Amino acid sequence: MTSLSDALADSAAQVEKFLDQLLAVEDATGHRLHEAMRYATLKGGKRLRPFLVMQSASLFGVGERSALRTGSALELIHCYSLVHDDLPAMDDDDLRRGKPTVHKQFDEATAILAGDALLPLAFELLGHPETHPNANVRIELVNALARASGAYGMVGGQMIDLQAEHETFDIGQITRLQRLKTGELIAYACEAGAILGQASEKSREALRGYAHNLGLAFQIADDLLDVEGSVEEVGKAVNKDAEAGKATFVSILGTERARSQANRLADQAIAHLSVFGDKADLLYQVAKFVVERKS
Numbered sequence: 001m002t003s004l005s006d007a008l009a010d011s012a013a014q015v016e017k018f019l020d021q022l023l024a025v026e027d028a029t030g031h032r033l034h035e036a037m038r039y040a041t042l043k044g045g046k047r048l049r050p051f052l053v054m055q056s057a058s059l060f061g062v063g064e065r066s067a068l069r070t071g072s073a074l075e076l077i078h079c080y081s082l083v084h085d086d087l088p089a090m091d092d093d094d095l096r097r098g099k100p101t102v103h104k105q106f107d108e109a110t111a112i113l114a115g116d117a118l119l120p121l122a123f124e125l126l127g128h129p130e131t132h133p134n135a136n137v138r139i140e141l142v143n144a145l146a147r148a149s150g151a152y153g154m155v156g157g158q159m160i161d162l163q164a165e166h167e168t169f170d171i172g173q174i175t176r177l178q179r180l181k182t183g184e185l186i187a188y189a190c191e192a193g194a195i196l197g198q199a200s201e202k203s204r205e206a207l208r209g210y211a212h213n214l215g216l217a218f219q220i221a222d223d224l225l226d227v228e229g230s231v232e233e234v235g236k237a238v239n240k241d242a243e244a245g246k247a248t249f250v251s252i253l254g255t256e257r258a259r260s261q262a263n264r265l266a267d268q269a270i271a272h273l274s275v276f277g278d279k280a281d282l283l284y285q286v287a288k289f290v291v292e293r294k295s
Helices: 004-022 031-041 048-058 064-085 108-127 135-149 154-163 171-196 201-228 240-244 249-253 255-292
Strands: none
Touching (some): 004 064, 004 255, 031 064, 031 108, 048 064, 048 255, 064 108, 064 171, 135 154, 135 171, 171 201, 171 249, 201 240, 201 249, 249 255
16 A cells, blocks of 8 residues: 555655746746746645645546646646735735745735736646647636636635635635635546546546545644644644634634544545545545644
8 A cells, every 4th residue: 555645745746846847947038937936836835736636537547647737737726826825915924835925035016926927827737738638628627727716716715715804704604715715626636637537427526525525624624723733833824813813613613623523524535435446545545634734
């Protein structure tokens, strides 16, 4: 049995190498912009989302290069979202992945432009024939990521998150917020492999169910880390939600009930994968990892 830590490290190394080559600075034009894009993207993070793409793709015999390109495109979207999320107008964070945020390392305008540049690069990557020879598959990948990252997904969730600073949210509203802000990109990560493999609706439904539960478990674990973790462990400021007066799974459920719910969601996520048998072993392990992680 392959250990999850080894598989994650190998996947992260592949993504890092690919993105390093993709973001190479070819000339002096726009050099500062490219440096900010590289700073935002390289040498950081678990690369969990591309790992989910690569593992879901492996269930259907998809070529490694196609999965790597798709996972890397998703990681570009994730990195752009973090750059903008950290801005003073949003979460106003100074630290990300244990180093200064992009607007602190460069400046706000450069950070905005770096995020703006990473976003279309992701779709350029997906639209290239090297990602998949079938144009219809590429179109489906692009359309699904556009929806998952836009007003009906991540960006919509971020808007609700801003409203949460001024309104009192119940557990249903918090669940919807996190399903959009965090869950939709995780759902894309899991379903992208099925899109690449032109899988059956039954397989897609199983991966969607897995991703739905995984995304909520991931966010509850994040909320717990914000309360219980340290800056050194997490790599960013902690207790931010409480200071902002935002409702979270932890503030509503309490620490122990939140932890119990995260574990229950992880078990439910695993149950959705039964149709894949042992082939989904690493995805089983991911479900446990997201609720046990310390960063």
